Amino acid sequence: MSANSLDAALPDLDTEAVAEALYSLLSNLLRRQPREISMTATSTLATLRHGGPRRITALAAAQKVTQPSMTVLIGSLERDGLVSRKQDPDDGRAMLIELTEQGYEFVARRRGEYAQRVGEYMSKLPPERQVEIAAAVPALRLLDDVISQA
Template identity: 40%
Template sequence: MPGSCISSLCNFRSPVRRNSVSTVPNADPGEGSPAVAAVLDDLAVLAVRRLSAQGDLSLTAAATLSYLDRNGPERLSVLASRQAVTQPSMTQLVRRLEREGLVDRSADDLDGRAVRVAVTDAGRALLAERRRLRRERLTELLGTLSPGELRDLTRIAGEFLPLLRRLLQSEAGE
């Protein structure tokens, strides 16, 4: 699948702007929040643009598959809400994913009018391949760092990741 474009699910991205990475100034925590937010925003943009393969799934399609993989089958209306898209938009996305063999749709056991969506084995395999490719690319990038830089980044990431997870979980109400 590397380098392939899953027909209707392609997402072509513009290149990353040069000289757009923010830095956190030496400021007290209250004054530093906007600067930290800018750095986190740049980090998210760089990660999505640099680590997602060209012609790969759209961000919404990938996030939907990942959500289903982590949480199991879900109602289409819940998926739309989780991805902050309209129900008709999610319906179109799920139909495309179903045509590609990445999800299955079925009637909800509790409400026959509602649709439940589940990731298929092919969808799980695609997610696993995407993860493998991202980690391979990250390993290549990390290989360009000096031992000291890698040590510093490892320490910082170890402190940063639990904080970021906590922030994102509190925002999601988990």
């Protein structure tokens, strides 16, 4: 099937409606998430969990904050025992930030609580809608990868 015939086979996609639904869903879920730490701190921990140790400059760029702001945030996470610093093996003058065991446990606990909460919300939907949402997971993961690489 050529790209043109594939395009013709696809229904008209209302990307604005999809974007609004995703935005509304994520906003609702995030508002209901307990706030032990800031969203930037949570996102930084997730970045370290998925991407491994990073320099502060890379973390600041990933979170779209200034390097001084990230330095303050890392200091706080370090005092809380969630991250530690280690020397960069590629550049002895630089430091890498990595999750500690306590940091991994914190992220895993939060993800587990989040999954449980989402499961509770989903259980209030009709079974066929639950199946539809589960079927969309591969496409949502792919969209997440595309956004992450942008």
